[in-house]
Amino acid sequence: MSEAIFCDDLLTAAFPGILKHDPICAKSSHFTVPKDRLPAISHYIHTQPSLRGRLTLLWACDDRPVRDSYGLYYLFTLEASHHWVVLSTELAGHDRLFPSITPHIHAAQWYEREIRDMFGLIPQGHPDLRRLVRHEHWPKGTHPLQKDFSWNNVLERQQGEYRFHHIEGEGVFEVPVGPIHAGIIESGHFRFSVAGEPIMQLELRHFWKHRGVEKLFEQLTLTDAVLLAERVSGDTTVGHALAYCQAVEALLHLEVPRRANYLRSLFLELERLYNHLGDIGAMCNDTAYALAHAHCGRLKERIMQLNDRLTGSRFLRGVIEVGGVTQDIESRRLVEIVEELSHIQSDFSEVGAIIFANASLTDRLETTGVLNERTAWDHAVIGIVGRASGRDCDLRRDRPFAAYDELPVNVALYRYGDARARLRVRGDEIHESIRLIREVRDKIPNGPIASQPRSLPKPGAWTLAAVEGWRGEILYMVMAGEDGRIHRCKVRDPSFVNWPAIQWAVLGNIIPDFPLINKSFNLSYAGNDL
Amino acid sequence: MFDTILLLVAQTTVLLAFSPFLVGLIRKVKARLQLRRGASVLQPYADLAKLFHKQPVISTTTSWIFTATPYIVFASILTAGLLVPTFISQTPMNFAGNIIALVYLLALGTFFLMLAGLDAGSAFGGMGSSREAIVASLTEPAMMLAIFAIALTNGSTNLSTIVHKTALLEGIVTDPSPHLMALAALFIVALAETGRVPVDNPATHLELTMIHEAMVLEYSGRYLALLEWAAGLKLAVFLSLIVNVFAPWGIATAVTPTAIGIGLLVYVVKTAALAVFIGVIECMFAKLRLFRVTDLLGVAFILALLGLLFFYILRS
Numbered sequence: 001m002s003e004a005i006f007c008d009d010l011l012t013a014a015f016p017g018i019l020k021h022d023p024i025c026a027k028s029s030h031f032t033v034p035k036d037r038l039p040a041i042s043h044y045i046h047t048q049p050s051l052r053g054r055l056t057l058l059w060a061c062d063d064r065p066v067r068d069s070y071g072l073y074y075l076f077t078l079e080a081s082h083h084w085v086v087l088s089t090e091l092a093g094h095d096r097l098f099p100s101i102t103p104h105i106h107a108a109q110w111y112e113r114e115i116r117d118m119f120g121l122i123p124q125g126h127p128d129l130r131r132l133v134r135h136e137h138w139p140k141g142t143h144p145l146q147k148d149f150s151w152n153n154v155l156e157r158q159q160g161e162y163r164f165h166h167i168e169g170e171g172v173f174e175v176p177v178g179p180i181h182a183g184i185i186e187s188g189h190f191r192f193s194v195a196g197e198p199i200m201q202l203e204l205r206h207f208w209k210h211r212g213v214e215k216l217f218e219q220l221t222l223t224d225a226v227l228l229a230e231r232v233s234g235d236t237t238v239g240h241a242l243a244y245c246q247a248v249e250a251l252l253h254l255e256v257p258r259r260a261n262y263l264r265s266l267f268l269e270l271e272r273l274y275n276h277l278g279d280i281g282a283m284c285n286d287t288a289y290a291l292a293h294a295h296c297g298r299l300k301e302r303i304m305q306l307n308d309r310l311t312g313s314r315f316l317r318g319v320i321e322v323g324g325v326t327q328d329i330e331s332r333r334l335v336e337i338v339e340e341l342s343h344i345q346s347d348f349s350e351v352g353a354i355i356f357a358n359a360s361l362t363d364r365l366e367t368t369g370v371l372n373e374r375t376a377w378d379h380a381v382i383g384i385v386g387r388a389s390g391r392d393c394d395l396r397r398d399r400p401f402a403a404y405d406e407l408p409v410n411v412a413l414y415r416y417g418d419a420r421a422r423l424r425v426r427g428d429e430i431h432e433s434i435r436l437i438r439e440v441r442d443k444i445p446n447g448p449i450a451s452q453p454r455s456l457p458k459p460g461a462w463t464l465a466a467v468e469g470w471r472g473e474i475l476y477m478v479m480a481g482e483d484g485r486i487h488r489c490k491v492r493d494p495s496f497v498n499w500p501a502i503q504w505a506v507l508g509n510i511i512p513d514f515p516l517i518n519k520s521f522n523l524s525y526a527g528n529d530l
Numbered sequence: 531m532f533d534t535i536l537l538l539v540a541q542t543t544v545l546l547a548f549s550p551f552l553v554g555l556i557r558k559v560k561a562r563l564q565l566r567r568g569a570s571v572l573q574p575y576a577d578l579a580k581l582f583h584k585q586p587v588i589s590t591t592t593s594w595i596f597t598a599t600p601y602i603v604f605a606s607i608l609t610a611g612l613l614v615p616t617f618i619s620q621t622p623m624n625f626a627g628n629i630i631a632l633v634y635l636l637a638l639g640t641f642f643l644m645l646a647g648l649d650a651g652s653a654f655g656g657m658g659s660s661r662e663a664i665v666a667s668l669t670e671p672a673m674m675l676a677i678f679a680i681a682l683t684n685g686s687t688n689l690s691t692i693v694h695k696t697a698l699l700e701g702i703v704t705d706p707s708p709h710l711m712a713l714a715a716l717f718i719v720a721l722a723e724t725g726r727v728p729v730d731n732p733a734t735h736l737e738l739t740m741i742h743e744a745m746v747l748e749y750s751g752r753y754l755a756l757l758e759w760a761a762g763l764k765l766a767v768f769l770s771l772i773v774n775v776f777a778p779w780g781i782a783t784a785v786t787p788t789a790i791g792i793g794l795l796v797y798v799v800k801t802a803a804l805a806v807f808i809g810v811i812e813c814m815f816a817k818l819r820l821f822r823v824t825d826l827l828g829v830a831f832i833l834a835l836l837g838l839l840f841f842y843i844l845r846s
Contacts, residue, residue, distance in 0.1 A: 175653045175738075182747075183735030197820060286739075288731035288817035294564030360728060361816040511657065512820045515736040 007051060007083055015041055024463050025250060027399060028084035035089040035098055038074070043104040045076050045085060052079035054380045055101075057464075057475050058111035059490040060119045062147045063090075066460065070121060072098055073477070075464065082398035084464070091121060100126035107380035110500060118145040118214075133207045133529075136160025144215050145488075151215045167193040167201050175511065179208045186525035190514070197510040202503045206529055213530040217489035222248045222478070223322045223453065225486060229476070230317055233493055233527030238264075238271045239469025240476075240491070240527075241320035246401060246465035247478040248322050251457040260324035260451075262444040264402040266337075267316050267325070269433040269440075272470040273341075274303040276426040276433075277348070279522050283423055284355065286516045287364045295351045299344050306340055324450025334441045341434045352427050365420035369517030371505040372417055379501040383472015383494045385521055388425045389417035395468035402467075407439050417505075419520040456484045471495060471524065493527030533785055538612070538622040540790075545611045548798070549762035550574035552769065552805045556726075559809030560733075574762065578755050586751030589650045599646035600749070600756035603639040607760045610635035611767045615693040615774045617793035618782040624690035629677045632689065633670060636723070636767075639760065640666045647745035654737045658744025661820065665729065665741065668827035669719045675834035676715040679708045680775055682841045689775070697778040705844050711837030713776050718830035720768035722823070724761070727812040729823050739817070766801070773800040 008020060008029050015037065021030040033041055045053035053076030061071040074087040091098060100123035102108045112123040113132035120143035123129075134142060137157045143149060166174070172195050179187035189205035213232055217225050229244035230237045242264055249256060256264075281296025304314040311319050311327050319327055329337075355361060371381065376389040386393055394411040396404040412428035414421035462479035472494030481487030502521050506514055554571035561568025588596065612623040613632045627635075640662065647659035677687075684692045722729040725742035734740060737747065746757050774781060777800070782793030818826060 173656075175657070177653070177738065181735075182737050284816070286736065288727045288734065288812075289815070290560060290564050290733070291813045294566065298565060358816065360818065363822070364816050364819055510820055512661075512739040514738050 007078060007081075007085065010048070010051065011041070011045070011085075014044060024086060025084075025465075027082070028086065028464075030086040030088065033087050033089055035072070035091065038072075038087065038089060039099050039101050039104060041087060042074060042076070042101045045078075045087075046105050050080075051085075053077065053085060054079060054377070055105050055107040055111075056084070056380065056473075057477065057490070057492050058108055058115070059477055060115045060121060060145075061479060061488045061490075062119060062145060065147050068093060070095075070119060072115075072121070074101075075475075082393075086464075096120060097122050097124050099124050102126050106378045107497070110496065117143070119143050120146065130162065133210060135207065136162055144212060149215075151212065151219055162205065164191050164203055164205075165201065169195075171195050172200065179205075188525050192511060192514070194511055197512070199506050199509055199511060199514070202506050202514075204499060204503060206499065206525065209526070209529055211526075211530065214489055214491060217486050217491075218481070220486060221484050222251065222457070222480065222486060223484070225489070226321055227318075229491070230320075232491055232530065233495075233524040234315060235275055236271070236469045236471065236474065236493070236524065236527060237315050237317050238267045238320060239467050239471075239474045240493075242268060242402065243465050243467040243469075243474045243476045244478070244489075245320055245322050246467065247463055247476040250463040250465060251461055251478060251480050252322070252453045252455065254323055254451055254453055256324055257448045257451060258403070258445050259328075259447045260449045261403040262440050263325045263327075263329060263449065264320060265404060265407060266329070266437060266440045267311075267319050268402065268467070268469070269436050270303060270307055270310075271316055272433050273344075273430060274300050274307070275470045276430050277303065279519070280355070280423060280426055280430075282522070283365075283419065283516065283519050284361065286519045287361055289355075289358065289361050292351060292355050292358075292361075295347070299348055299351070302340070302344055306337065310337070321450065323453055324448070326450070328449045331441075331444075334444070338438055338441050341437060345431065345434045348430060355423075362420065364513075364516065365423060365520075366416075366418055368419040368513050369505045369509055369520060370416070370418045371501055373415070375501065375504045376417065379497070379504070381498055381501045383468075383498065384422060384425050384429075384470075385498050385501065386472065387412055388414050388421035390415040393473070395466050395473055399466060401465075403440070403443075406443060407436055409436065419516055422520040456480075459487065462488075469494065471522070471527075472498070491527075491530055493524055495523035495525075495528040498523050499528055534622045537618060537785070541612060541616055541618070541621060541623075542608070544616055544794070544797075545608065545763060545766055546759075548801075549766035550578060550759065552765055552801065553762045555802060555805045556809040556812070559806050560812055563810065563813040574758075578759055581750075581755035581758065582752050584751040586749070586753050588753075589748060591651050592649050592748075595642070595645050596649045596748075597753070599642045599649075600753040600760070602642045604756045604760040604763070606635045606639040606642075607763045607767065610639075611763055611770070613689060614767055614770045615690055615778070615781060616770050617797040618785070618790060619694040619697050619774075619778065620690045620783075620785075624688055628687040629681065629689055630674070630687065632771075633674055633677075636764070637666065637670060639764075643742075643745050643757075646749075650748040652748060654740065654744045654747050657738075658741055658747070661741045662745060665722050665823060665827070668824060668831070669722050672715050672827060672830040672834050673719045673723075675831065675838055676712040676719065677775070679712040679834060679837035679841055682838070683708060689771075693774045693778045693781065694783060696775070697781050697783050705840075708837040708840045708844070709776060711833045711840065713772070715830040715834035715837065716768075716772055716775075718826060718833075720772060721808070721811075722827060722830075724765045724768055726808060728815045728818045729826070731817050765805075769801040769804050770797070773797070773804055 019032040024030050045051050056077045057075040059073050063069050063071050070091040072089050076085045112126050117133040139158050175192040177190040179189045187208040191203040193201040226241050230241045232240045277296050277300040281293040284292035307316050308314045371389045373390040376391050392413050396409040412425045457480040459482050465476050467474045475492040477490040479488040554574045558568045558571045610632050613627050615621050644659040644662050647655035681687045684695050730741040780796030782789035
């Protein structure tokens with residue numbers, strides 16, 4: 001609590017005009033600020049040595065049905081205390097302009113472009129106002145998250161051209177890759193400028209399959225929308241469902257039973273396990289080291305089959321619900337899980353030893369795709385990628401949720417920021433996840449696995465929830481509407497934050513190493529393109 | 531005369547019929563080592579049959595080079611294959627050219643393949659061609675020197691003569707070190723020229739990492755079938771070259787039915803064993819970083835050069 005007071009005092013002393021609100025959740029502060037002071041205040045929070053706020057989320061909300069204004073919200077996580085600071089401001093009446101903070105805070109770049117596309121609010125002073133989410137074939141003036149835009153609107157197509165950044169000079173070529181690839185890869189476009197093989201510039205062009213997820217949330221009730229959250233990114237079913245449910249439970253003031261919290265941690269770790277195993281195998285496959293790929297594929301399959309036996313779903317769908325979990329796991333089954341995982345762990349240790357002893361593989365991974373700590377901080381990079389670049393952040397330890405307040409996590413941290421460091425973070429986390437599951441078996445209490453929601457939240461009430469999914473920090477902002485419906489739901493997969501960073505990690509590397517670098521990040525296209 | 535024609539037909543048939551098997555065998559070995567069952571070793575035959583029945587799609591931006599290349603590549607590699615002894619030491623075509631002809635017949639195919647990669651104007655074709663140019667320009671001298679080291683010990687640049695003499699243990703040297711160096715060099719060259727790990731990955735789907743596959747990315751139907759078959763032939767040519775130049779024993783040295791029968795059997799067993807070895811190597815190593823390929827081929831060149839020097843040192 002002292003942290004909160006310290007940070008609040010610092011801000012109110014530096015900026016007397018700002019208005020303090022009740023915190024939206026534990027370990028957070030909330031201020032309303034005049035819109036023209038936003039850049040100065042965010043810059044202060046970002047750079048003040050005792051605060052060092054990392055821009056964590058930036059979202060807008062169309063409140064016009066109620067009070068003729070748009071709301072803008074800026075979430076910062078303070079570096080040392082992991083305390084949340086929310087700044088909010090209003091654009092009243094016909095005001096569609098807000099000052100951009102991107103010139104000071106690089107991480108805001110995609111958020112502000114996204115807000116411009118989805119709401120038609122214009123970030124003044126933004127260095128790059130090209131369209132991000134709505135591609136050029138969307139008609140002018142289409143802003144789907146405005147409340148007067150109907151969710152089942154069918155768009156016409158128009159002509160338009162996206163202007164890539166060009167590097168010109170003798171011997172400089174552009175290599176366009178995607179969005180249609182030779183293998184089974186999701187649709188993303190990568191535009192390389194190369195002189196020979198080394199990459200001079202990479203520009204991403206994503207958002208090819210906009211599904212309107214955030215708009216769809218607004219058509220659903222708070223309890224039903226778990227199913228949608230599960231499908232935001234298929235490989236992060238538990239992570240997204242859990243983050244969403246935590247937000248809704250906070251709105252409903254619902255206490256989740258302790259046993260359910262332990263089971264939630266169990267499912268989250270199982271999801272982390274199968275994805276990390278798959279990733280390590282896939283990275284080896286990209287270097288044509290097929291042996292490790294085969295063994296990791298086998299281990300991943302064993303975990304997915306375990307998931308299937310436990311819950312009836314290989315991807316753990318339908319397991320998390322608002323108020324708890326849908327599946328109980330008997331203690332006998334828990335012992336079986338731990339036994340199975342012990343076998344997998346000893347197999348993985350052997351595979352890991354082979355992988356790290358293989359000189360030809362190490363040569364491919366070391367110094368490939370280095371993302372240094374400074375760039376990682378500037379882009380607010382999180383998750384596995386952040387931890388491989390010396391960014392010591394893991395929500396399971398920093399802002400414990402589910403049962404992690406009773407399950408202390410040892411965070412894997414590496415400083416080199418190359419593909420090998422990202423592989424090592426995954427390897428360490430596999431062992432750590434298995435250890436955590438053993439601890440779940442030892443500590444899990446008996447009791448109910450779900451509690452029933454009793455009341456409906458007040459329209460306009462909103463909250464934030466965060467979960468450390470296997471890729472990194474997943475954030476949900478849920479604002480309640482009338483009759484238990486959703487007024488606004490902001491989904492933030494870690495991929496949205498980490499994608500731009502890849503453009504810096506590849507610089508100076510050669511083109512044939514790009515697939516390996518991309519795989520070592522392994523970001524979601526679907527979770528990024530809502 | 532009749533014998534010669536018959537042998538010529540026989541050698542052509544053996545090369546054409548046997549090469550897809552070698553490709554299938556390597557794939558099978560890799561699959562088994564990766565705990566997979568893998569497709570049948572006969573799968574490449576089925577693939578070829580399928581591709582020959584499919585309609586090719588050709589980009590409208592291509593020139594005659596694009597459609598002519600598969601035939602040129604196929605013909606040049608097959609001709610090169612006829613210069614290399616397979617089951618009989620005196621190949622019927624041995625009058626037509628020596629090892630220098632062999633190297634340049636292979637280079638002709640590579641050259642046209644690189645042109646075809648550029649022809650369609652796709653980003654990947656150009657990348658593949660430029661990478662193939664690096665690899666080809668480095669394998670060529672290493673391959674020449676390696677074969678020269680052998681040629682010197684046998685006093686001839688004609689492959690049939692080299693193989694025939696070695697098979698009959700004529701003029702064999704007491705110290706095998708030039709042979710061993712040349713063997714190592716030629717093996718590395720074979721991996722690079724046939725696009726295997728650690729130089730190229732024939733199984734990849736990642737366009738950006740491809741070398742050989744990037745050049746043929748635009749091909750389909752019968753053109754692709756010809757190119758795939760030619761790639762298999764090239765593998766067979768290199769494997770034949772290695773097994774028969776360095777360990778020709780068992781090859782038919784006279785034109786008698788028994789000798790040819792034994793020669794054929796020994797040839798199949800030896801090349802298949804070498805293919806299995808390549809399959810095992812592919813499972814043991816990751817692919818090299820593109821710019822490390824030059825180091826590997828540099829090693830091949832130095833080995834071949836040392837083989838050559840050793841010959842002179844040992845003689846004097």
